[in-house]
Amino acid sequence: MSPTESASRQIAGELRARTSSGALGPGALLPSEPELAALHRVSRQTARSALQILEHEGLVTVLPRRGRIVRRQHRLTWNLSTFELPGSTASSSVDAWTTDISGQGYDPTGGTLDVERITPPPDVAQVLGLDPNTDTCVVRRRVRHVDGRPAVISDDYFDLRVVEGTELAEPEDTTRENVLKEAGYEQVYDVDEIIVRMPTPDETRRLDIQPGTPVAEHRRTGLTPDHRSVRLMVSVIPGDTIVLRYVIPT
Amino acid sequence: MSPTESASRQIAGELRARTSSGALGPGALLPSEPELAALHRVSRQTARSALQILEHEGLVTVLPRRGRIVRRQHRLTWNLSTFELPGSTASSSVDAWTTDISGQGYDPTGGTLDVERITPPPDVAQVLGLDPNTDTCVVRRRVRHVDGRPAVISDDYFDLRVVEGTELAEPEDTTRENVLKEAGYEQVYDVDEIIVRMPTPDETRRLDIQPGTPVAEHRRTGLTPDHRSVRLMVSVIPGDTIVLRYVIPT
DNA sequence: GAGTGGTCTAGACCACGTA
DNA sequence: ACGTGGTCTAGACCACTCG
Numbered sequence: 001m002s003p004t005e006s007a008s009r010q011i012a013g014e015l016r017a018r019t020s021s022g023a024l025g026p027g028a029l030l031p032s033e034p035e036l037a038a039l040h041r042v043s044r045q046t047a048r049s050a051l052q053i054l055e056h057e058g059l060v061t062v063l064p065r066r067g068r069i070v071r072r073q074h075r076l077t078w079n080l081s082t083f084e085l086p087g088s089t090a091s092s093s094v095d096a097w098t099t100d101i102s103g104q105g106y107d108p109t110g111g112t113l114d115v116e117r118i119t120p121p122p123d124v125a126q127v128l129g130l131d132p133n134t135d136t137c138v139v140r141r142r143v144r145h146v147d148g149r150p151a152v153i154s155d156d157y158f159d160l161r162v163v164e165g166t167e168l169a170e171p172e173d174t175t176r177e178n179v180l181k182e183a184g185y186e187q188v189y190d191v192d193e194i195i196v197r198m199p200t201p202d203e204t205r206r207l208d209i210q211p212g213t214p215v216a217e218h219r220r221t222g223l224t225p226d227h228r229s230v231r232l233m234v235s236v237i238p239g240d241t242i243v244l245r246y247v248i249p250t
Numbered sequence: 251m252s253p254t255e256s257a258s259r260q261i262a263g264e265l266r267a268r269t270s271s272g273a274l275g276p277g278a279l280l281p282s283e284p285e286l287a288a289l290h291r292v293s294r295q296t297a298r299s300a301l302q303i304l305e306h307e308g309l310v311t312v313l314p315r316r317g318r319i320v321r322r323q324h325r326l327t328w329n330l331s332t333f334e335l336p337g338s339t340a341s342s343s344v345d346a347w348t349t350d351i352s353g354q355g356y357d358p359t360g361g362t363l364d365v366e367r368i369t370p371p372p373d374v375a376q377v378l379g380l381d382p383n384t385d386t387c388v389v390r391r392r393v394r395h396v397d398g399r400p401a402v403i404s405d406d407y408f409d410l411r412v413v414e415g416t417e418l419a420e421p422e423d424t425t426r427e428n429v430l431k432e433a434g435y436e437q438v439y440d441v442d443e444i445i446v447r448m449p450t451p452d453e454t455r456r457l458d459i460q461p462g463t464p465v466a467e468h469r470r471t472g473l474t475p476d477h478r479s480v481r482l483m484v485s486v487i488p489g490d491t492i493v494l495r496y497v498i499p500t
Numbered sequence: 501g502a503g504t505g506g507t508c509t510a511g512a513c514c515a516c517g518t519a
Numbered sequence: 520a521c522g523t524g525g526t527c528t529a530g531a532c533c534a535c536t537c538g
Contacts, residue, residue: 006507013451032523043509048524056306056462058448065517065523075445081498192496195325196446196466196489198307201263212306214464214489216446222500239446239464246442246496248331250472256526282504293528298505315504315536 007042011050019059019070026072030060056212058240071240076104076146078237080192080218081246101146110145115171117160124157127221127232136160138169143206146241150207153236162230180222185230187222194218194244203236214239257292261300269309269320276322280310306462308490321490326354326396328487330442330468331496351396360395365421367410374407377471377482386410388419393456396491400457403486412480430472435480439473444494453486464489 005013018024031039036047051068054060060068079100101108120130120137130137140156163169166179180187195217204211215236222231237244255263268274281289286297301318304310310318329350351358370380370387380387390406413419416429430437445467454461465486472481487494 008507016451034522043511045510046508049507051524056448057450062524065515067523077443081496082500083498188500190496190498190500192494192498193327194444194466194494194496196464196487198462198464200307201266212448214446214448216444216466237446244442244444246331246440246444246498248333248440248442248496250332250438250440258526284503293530295529296527299526301505312505315534317504 007040008046008049008053011036011040011042011047012053015050015054016057016059024070026070028070029066030054030068030070032067055210058213061210075241075243076101076106076151077243077245078152079245079247080220081248082190083247083249097144097152107147108144110148111143111150112141113171113173114141115139115169116141117169120157124232127219128157128159128229130159138163140168151238151241153203153206155234157232157234158230180230185224185228187230188225189223191221191223192218193221196239199236199238207236207238209238209240216242216244218244257290258296258299258303261286261290261292261297262303265300265304266307266309274320276320278320279316280304280318280320282317305460308463311460325491325493326351326356326401327493327495328402329495329497330470331498332440333497333499347394347402357397358394360398361393361400362391363421363423364391365389365419366391367419370407374482377469378407378409378479380409388413390418401488401491403453403456405484407482407484408480430480435474435478437472437480438475441471441473443469443471445469446489449486449488457486457488459488459490466492466494468494 015024015030019028024030030036030051031047033044033048033051036050037044040047051060055062055068059071061071062068077100079096082096098108116139117136118139120128120132120135122132124130124137125132125135128137138158138160140158142154142156143150144152144154158168160169162180162183162185166183167174168179196214197217199207199209199213199215203209203215204213207215209215215238218233218235218237220231220233220235221229222233224230265274265280269278274280280286280301283294283298283301286300287294290297301310305312305318309321311321312318327350329346332346348358366389367386368389370378370382370385372382374380374387375382375385378387388408388410390408392404392406393400394402394404408418410419412430412433412435416433417424418429446464447467449457449459449463449465453459453465454463457465459465465488468483468485468487470481470483470485471479472483474480
């Protein structure tokens with residue numbers, strides 16, 4: 001026999017069933033900790049554990065001093081491929097982020113741009129082929145916003161020798177793309193890597209996400225025809241708000 | 251002033267710093283709950299909470315009855331684009347999974363294939379354009395393994411009318427990709443959507459993953475030239491073991 | 501048998517927003 | 520003022536494995 005489930009898991013399971021059956025729809029208020037404890041004749045801690053199981057599953061959000069509600073599951077789509085389906089309205093030359101978000105009825109404005117020259121962190125140095133001791137890289141840090149709230153962390157790394165003298169080394173908000181090509185570094189492939197993990201405490205703070213929300217770390221490396229990496233873009237994307245999308249011709 | 255951090259968070263932060271500074275490398279044993287409690291003069295529950303914060307961040311794994319160790323962060327790469335960098339050795343016609351995994355020195359064999367005819371779940375019905383009440387779909391369920399352990403859940407859905415009479419409707423493990431084309435449904439685009447979320451209890455069990463490990467839900471829709479969806483592949487991919495990769499020509 | 505984590509209890513104090 | 524969740528304590532019992 002399977003060992004009986006712990007009380008907290010049983011209670012969590014019961015509530016989970018009520019959400020997936022629709023009895024507790026998105027936005028519905030769950031029982032408070034003392035209520036749930038009394039209902040099931042357990043201590044408040046046990047009831048609390050049950051609710052936290054659901055929080056960690058992403059089913060439930062805490063509204064401070066209001067209680068816990070069932071989460072809405074709506075997500076935005078971020079198109080990461082340059083290729084578009086015929087008939088789509090996207091103009092792929094401008095920043096895809098802006099097009100995507102406003103195309104879905106949201107406001108992509110806001111956020112900050114911060115350009116710095118730093119000694120490259122080890123992982124960046126390796127990708128860009130830099131010496132962490134002697135080389136300098138330019139990082140363009142950005143927090144993209146949606147409807148006025150932080151939505152994505154997006155850091156762009158370049159070798160200083162590549163972008164020196166171009167607008168990419170300056171704190172201007174360029175809509176970019178052929179800057180690198182004009183500097184003699186034609187970019188012909190992007191290699192995207194997507195890592196799924198929990199956020200660091202710092203990321204949780206910067207993105208203002210609920211604890212327990214996983215993120216995608218999206219690392220896009222821009223390659224020249226001779227396979228040199230000229231650009232590394234690292235984005236941190238909260239899983240509860242954004243879907244990544246690729247269109248691939250077969 | 252910022253309100254002082256709670257004791258459990260402070261202790262977690264201290265341990266986190268010791269891991270990122272390298273003082274606690276991968277595999278290192280962390281202090282046990284009673285040890286940590288005594289060290290910081292707090293109750294066992296508080297010490298436990300601190301350790302659980304790190305578990306939920308994915309930094310730490312529990313070895314039953316041994317203690318908690320710092321996780322290794324190594325991940326496999328799964329190539330999801332058909333396009334390959336010139337010079338790569340992949341033969342893109344066969345199952346990319348097998349090529350990818352064995353190319354990285356792991357064993358992709360094992361697992362099960364289970365073919366069923368079911369009434370389509372609502373999300374599948376919508377994508378494939380089926381009527382949930384009258385239509386039937388064929389699902390090919392698979393749990394892909396790596397080195398003998400479950401690694402990825404991969405369910406393939408088809409309209410029964412499309413695959414009836416082909417090997418895709420039978421419980422055979424075919425590696426051929428042009429079955430659909432021969433049946434008159436040429437597939438010219440794949441649309442991939444990647445959702446980052448926490449696993450359901452069922453997925454946690456089937457994938458045998460640590461609680462607190464996030465997953466990517468990868469949904470690949472195969473489109474014909476007239477934008478009909480003929481195939482939906484849904485994969486559930488544990489974040490702690492696999493990196494997704496796309497190569498995109500610019 | 502000692503030591504690990506897993507679970508639970510019954511209390512307590514706190515900050516803080518809503519009503 | 521009341522009720523919410525956030526945190527903490529000091530105890531307890533359990534299943535299990537390792538030496």
